[in-house]
Amino acid sequence: MGKQIFNNIKLGIFILASLAFLILLFYMIGKNRNFFGSNFTLKSRFENVQGLKIGNNVRYAGIDIGSVNKIEVLNDTVLEVEIIIENKMKKIIRNNSIVSIGTDGLVGNKVVNITSTKLNAPLVKEDDILSSRRPIDTDDLLRTFSKTNNDIYLIAKNLKKTTFDFNQSNILWKLLNDNSIVENIHLSLSNLHSASIEINNIVKNANSIMDHIKSGNGSIGTILYDTAFTLSIKNTLNNVNNISNSAIKLSDEAKETIKNINYELMKGDGAFNKLLKDSITGVTITSSIKNIENGTRAFNLNMEALKHSFLFRGYFKKSSKKN
Amino acid sequence: MLGQESALRKRNSITKIHRKSMNNSILLKSFFAEVGSLSKFSGKFLSRFFIPPYEINELFKQCYVIGYKSLPLVGLTGFIMGLVLTMQLRPFMIDYGVESQLPAIVGIAIIREIGPVITSLIFAGKIGSSIGAELGSMKVTEQIDAMEVSGTNPFKYLVVSRVMAATLMLPVLAILSDAISLYGSYLGVNIKGDTNFNFFWIQVFDSLEFRDVLPAFIKTYFFGFAVGIIGCYKGYYSSKGTEGVGKSANSAVVVSSIMIFILDLLAVQITELLGFN
Numbered sequence: 001m002g003k004q005i006f007n008n009i010k011l012g013i014f015i016l017a018s019l020a021f022l023i024l025l026f027y028m029i030g031k032n033r034n035f036f037g038s039n040f041t042l043k044s045r046f047e048n049v050q051g052l053k054i055g056n057n058v059r060y061a062g063i064d065i066g067s068v069n070k071i072e073v074l075n076d077t078v079l080e081v082e083i084i085i086e087n088k089m090k091k092i093i094r095n096n097s098i099v100s101i102g103t104d105g106l107v108g109n110k111v112v113n114i115t116s117t118k119l120n121a122p123l124v125k126e127d128d129i130l131s132s133r134r135p136i137d138t139d140d141l142l143r144t145f146s147k148t149n150n151d152i153y154l155i156a157k158n159l160k161k162t163t164f165d166f167n168q169s170n171i172l173w174k175l176l177n178d179n180s181i182v183e184n185i186h187l188s189l190s191n192l193h194s195a196s197i198e199i200n201n202i203v204k205n206a207n208s209i210m211d212h213i214k215s216g217n218g219s220i221g222t223i224l225y226d227t228a229f230t231l232s233i234k235n236t237l238n239n240v241n242n243i244s245n246s247a248i249k250l251s252d253e254a255k256e257t258i259k260n261i262n263y264e265l266m267k268g269d270g271a272f273n274k275l276l277k278d279s280i281t282g283v284t285i286t287s288s289i290k291n292i293e294n295g296t297r298a299f300n301l302n303m304e305a306l307k308h309s310f311l312f313r314g315y316f317k318k319s320s321k322k323n
Numbered sequence: 324m325l326g327q328e329s330a331l332r333k334r335n336s337i338t339k340i341h342r343k344s345m346n347n348s349i350l351l352k353s354f355f356a357e358v359g360s361l362s363k364f365s366g367k368f369l370s371r372f373f374i375p376p377y378e379i380n381e382l383f384k385q386c387y388v389i390g391y392k393s394l395p396l397v398g399l400t401g402f403i404m405g406l407v408l409t410m411q412l413r414p415f416m417i418d419y420g421v422e423s424q425l426p427a428i429v430g431i432a433i434i435r436e437i438g439p440v441i442t443s444l445i446f447a448g449k450i451g452s453s454i455g456a457e458l459g460s461m462k463v464t465e466q467i468d469a470m471e472v473s474g475t476n477p478f479k480y481l482v483v484s485r486v487m488a489a490t491l492m493l494p495v496l497a498i499l500s501d502a503i504s505l506y507g508s509y510l511g512v513n514i515k516g517d518t519n520f521n522f523f524w525i526q527v528f529d530s531l532e533f534r535d536v537l538p539a540f541i542k543t544y545f546f547g548f549a550v551g552i553i554g555c556y557k558g559y560y561s562s563k564g565t566e567g568v569g570k571s572a573n574s575a576v577v578v579s580s581i582m583i584f585i586l587d588l589l590a591v592q593i594t595e596l597l598g599f600n
Contacts, residue, residue, distance in 0.1 A: 004384070011387045014394060018495040021502045025434075025536055028528035055532055108424075 032057075033067050038087040041069065042124060044099035044112075044132045046079050051110055052101055058083045058112045065089050068112060083112055096121035100133040364556045368486055371479050381484040389450050389485070390492030397496045398503045400445050405433060405504030409511030422516070426523050427530030429508045434531060438501040439539045440587055443546040446493050447579040451554040454485055455575030458558025459568035467559070482555045489551025494543040534599040542590040546583050553579040 030036050033055055049071060058066035066085035074080050085093070098115045114130070124130070166172055175181060212218060216225040223229065265273055274281045307316050409429050416422045458481060461467050470477040509523045557575040561567045 004380075007387045007391075008383055011383065011391050014391045014499075015495055018498045022498050022540070025498075025528070025531070026533075028524075029531050029533055029536065032529055033532070105421075 032064075039066065039084045040087055040090060040124075040126050041082055041084055042093075042099075043080055043082050043127060043129045045074070045129065046081060046101065046132050047077055047134065049079050049081060049110075050101050052081065052112065053110065056110050056112065057104070058085060058114065060089060060093065060114045061116070065114075081112065090123060093124045094121040095124045095128050095130065097124070097130055098133050099130045360560070361553070361556050364559070365552055367478065368482060368552060368555075371476075371483050372487070374479075376479075378480050378484045381480055382487055385484045385488035386492055389488045390495055393446060393449055393492070393496055394499065396449060397442050397445055397500050400441060401438065401500035401504040402507040404437060404441055405429065405507030406511040408432065408437065408504075409508040410514065413511070413515065423526075425512055426508065426518070426526040429511075430505060430527035430530055431535060433504045433508065434501055435535050435539050436587075438504055439497045439543045439546065440583065442497045442500040443493060443543065443550065443583045444580055446489075446496060446547070447550045447583060448576055450489055451550045451575040451579040452572040454489075454551065454554030455558040455561075456568055456572035458482075458485075458555055459561030459571035460565075462559060462561045463564050463568055478559075482559060485555055486548065486551035489554070490544055490547040493547030493550065494540060497543040498540070534594075538590060538594040538599050542586065545586050545590070549582040549586060550579045553582060 027036070052068060052071065054068050054071060056068045057064050058068065066083055066089075068081060069084045070080075070082040072080045072082070081099075083099075093114060094116060096117050096119055098117065100113050100115065102111050102113050103109070104111050115133075213221040213224060215221065266277075267273070306312050409425065412429065413422070413425060416425050416428070458467075461481070467477045467481070470480065505524075505527060509518070509520065512518045512523060554575040557571040557578070561571040563570070
């Protein structure tokens with residue numbers, strides 16, 4: 001009897017151990033599928049769910065926060081995915097978050113990713129419909145891979161040809177084997193180094209000059225940064241402006257005067273008008289000039305006679321000696 | 324002379340074919356008879372199961388013998404199975420660059436299929452033969468007849484308790500075998516790699532779903548019932564003395580093993596139809 005009780009105890013432990021593992025298994029699966037604890041649902045709509053299944057995980061910033069509960073076909077182009085999410089995420093997910101379908105690794109299960117945007121928005125509520133992003137189509141991906149592969153093939157082909165040409169070229173090999181080129185390159189680099197040092201010094205000097213100018217020293221510094229000089233230039237320019245105005249005024253006055261003279265010459269009663277326009281006056285003047293010429297000739301004769309006069313001979317001799 | 328020989332040869336060949344077809348027909352008939360008899364035996368079990376008195380003490384005793392005493396063998400095979408499966412899969416997983424998925428794949432394989440089926444086959448080998456031999460020897464030594472004479476219902480006492488114990492204990496053994504196999508797999512992963520214990524179990528549980536566990540768990544009840552009922556049937560109808568006992572034990576193991584595979588095939592089809600796959 002005692003042995004039977006002992007056997008029954010062992011049997012009980014054996015069954016309980018099995019039950020414990022079964023319960024643990026169910027609990028862990030249930031926990032992963034959010035069957036325990038408080039949850040809320042969110043929805044999102046897609047054109048193509050890319051093989052997403054009920055029970056696939058939902059991730060927010062890479063953390064599993066829920067699972068897919070239902071996938072419903074609304075019409076020929078829209079599928080609604082209902083997801084269950086842990087209640088604590090209600091305080092974190094905003095209703096402008098984006099839902100997308102991804103893959104867990106390269107060959108893993110499909111997952112629903114919720115990505116937050118940086119824009120501020122109210123927190124999600126039960127049964128909110130979040131906007132979705134078109135999932136990456138594996139066919140598109142493979143097509144791109146295929147194109148890239150072709151490009152790589154062409155590049156490799158060209159590279160192969162280039163390498164072949166390179167190997168065939170004696171000049172290139174001669175160039176590569178010529179040690180003097182290396183020395184020249186070394187020398188050039190050394191010169192380049194010296195030049196760069198020189199350039200550096202020049203730049204330093206230029207900086208120093210610029211600093212000098214910026215501090216207001218020297219002619220350029222004075223021109224650029226001395227406010228008193230600027231004021232003086234301003235005044236000078238004002239004066240130049242005034243002079244210019246005066247010159248314009250003077251020019252206008254001269255113009256007016258010339259206009260008046262012209263008018264007087266053409267139309268007035270003055271001596272000039274008569275001189276130019278009156279024919280009688282012209283004749284008179286011509287006659288007067290002739291008289292003057294005659295008078296001058298007579299005067300010259302008189303003067304010549306005077307030179308030979310004994311009274312004035314001495315004076316003329318003295319004046320010619322002085323000259 | 325030659326004509327007589329050829330006629331004799333022809334007659335002999337016809338006799339051989341006839342005998343062969345006769346044998347085939349006898350085999351077919353005996354197969355159907357066996358199936359019918361087994362079905363009748365199962366029906367008798369179901370009808371007796373609900374009628375009191377219930378042999379609770381005998382049930383517990385059989386549970387202890389069938390379940391608890393099978394644990395070391397089932398546990399050892401389960402442990403080796405998990406370990407070997409992991410070690411065999413590991414190089415290929417590394418080749419494909421999915422070594423991290425090893426716990427998940429081994430977990431699904433063990434929980435869904437390998438655990439229940441291998442445990443059931445080991446169980447059939449151990450329990451099917453033991454029930455067949457035990458009841459067979461009781462039959463040939465007329466102990467069963469003696470029980471009937473003494474007023475004890477031998478069917479209820481011997482068959483119902485054993486079939487019930489086998490039906491109830493195989494799922495328990497399968498669950499423990501799964502756990503031990505997964506532990507073996509954990510050790511297998513850690514022989515050449517380095518995985519944290521918690522991380523291994525999280526990966527296993529993450530990959531599992533109810534649709535993986537429930538059909539596998541439910542089908543073990545049917546496997547247990549098949550092993551129990553076939554073992555009891557073969558033993559209960561044993562004949563031809565001690566030779567018959569060995570034959571009963573052997574055929575109990577063979578038939579119950581085949582039945583396990585047939586039921587497994589049916590289970591896959593049913594879970595497929597129900598959308599669990």
